[in-house]
Amino acid sequence: MPLRYWALIATLGxxxxxxxxxxxxxxxxxxxxxxxxGRVGLGALGCWAWILASGRDARLPAGTVLGLFLLGLVFFAxxxxxxxLSQRHIGSGVAGIVNAxxxxxxxxxxxxxxxxxxxxxxxxxxxxxxxxxIVTLALPVLRQGVNAExxxxxxxxxxxxxxxxxxxxxxxxxxxxxxxxxxxxxxxxALAMAPVALGLEGWPVxxxxxxxxxxxxxxxxxxxxxxIAFYWLLARAxxxxxxxxxxxxxxxxxxxxxxxxxxxxxxxxxxxxxxIFLGLVVIDGxxxxxxxxxxxxx
Numbered sequence: 001m002p003l004r005y006w007a008l009i010a011t012l013g014x015x016x017x018x019x020x021x022x023x024x025x026x027x028x029x030x031x032x033x034x035x036x037x038g039r040v041g042l043g044a045l046g047c048w049a050w051i052l053a054s055g056r057d058a059r060l061p062a063g064t065v066l067g068l069f070l071l072g073l074v075f076f077a078x079x080x081x082x083x084x085l086s087q088r089h090i091g092s093g094v095a096g097i098v099n100a101x102x103x104x105x106x107x108x109x110x111x112x113x114x115x116x117x118x119x120x121x122x123x124x125x126x127x128x129x130x131x132x133x134i135v136t137l138a139l140p141v142l143r144q145g146v147n148a149e150x151x152x153x154x155x156x157x158x159x160x161x162x163x164x165x166x167x168x169x170x171x172x173x174x175x176x177x178x179x180x181x182x183x184x185x186x187x188x189x190a191l192a193m194a195p196v197a198l199g200l201e202g203w204p205v206x207x208x209x210x211x212x213x214x215x216x217x218x219x220x221x222x223x224x225x226x227x228i229a230f231y232w233l234l235a236r237a238x239x240x241x242x243x244x245x246x247x248x249x250x251x252x253x254x255x256x257x258x259x260x261x262x263x264x265x266x267x268x269x270x271x272x273x274x275x276i277f278l279g280l281v282v283i284d285g286x287x288x289x290x291x292x293x294x295x296x297x298x
Contacts, residue, residue: 013248042219069188075166096253109164130279137272
């Protein structure tokens with residue numbers, strides 16, 4: 001694979017890991033629902049600008065658009081609200097580690113989904129390792145009793161669950177240009193979040209420059225631009241290689257949380273991340289096949 005593809009994978013992983021840092025900055029001035037609304041709204045605007053500039057025809061049947069609106073609610077609106085909601089009580093690094101559970105949740109949901117892909121023994125072991133990682137991550141909190149931080153971890157864990165559901169919902173739209181899928185889905189997410197965010201949190205009052213910069217970053221760069229680049233790369237490098245972004249994002253989130261925000265990095269955080277990574281390696285299967293531990297079909 002060309003070096004520039006690896007560079008793009010690394011860039012995407014670092015950028016998506018930084019989203020938790022920007023969430024933490026945004027929460028200093030606006031609420032978590034408004035964070036989600038700002039991200040999906042600006043993300044949709046960026047995607048539509050790219051579609052117009054590239055001359056794509058984004059017209060779709062009304063039923064398909066409604067389906068994409070539902071996809072946007074599950075794939076964008078809810079996770080983008082759940083993470084900042086949880087980050088009121090946990091650090092950005094911890095939220096980034098929880099986000100690494102996404103492939104694990106995809107395996108679980110796909111196994112239960114009607115007509116979905118059934119998990120084999122290897123993927124089941126990967127799921128068990130990932131869940132053990134979440135338990136390890138929560139151990140320091142559990143020693144203090146069930147508190148706000150514990151519930152925040154569970155809240156953050158609902159975001160990968162949403163991604164698992166969205167992955168299966170998205171199968172019916174595989175024939176559509178991914179950029180058009182993103183544009184319509186983000187538009188639906190913005191329409192769904194607007195009345196909820198404005199009704200519960202009111203009109204945002206932003207006075208800090210870093211808030212505007214963070215909004216622009218998570219909306220235009222980390223959502224519209226990053227997803228367009230991701231799908232461009234996916235068509236050229238394939239799903240297997242592109243999925244390595246999953247390993248980079250949590251490391252980026254942890255390093256930025258510690259280095260920029262001064263968050264504490266506990267041994268339980270590292271152990272939890274190691275177990276989740278082990279689960280991802282087992283689910284991915286490539287290293288196991290190279291080591292001769294599994295056959296090509298497993």
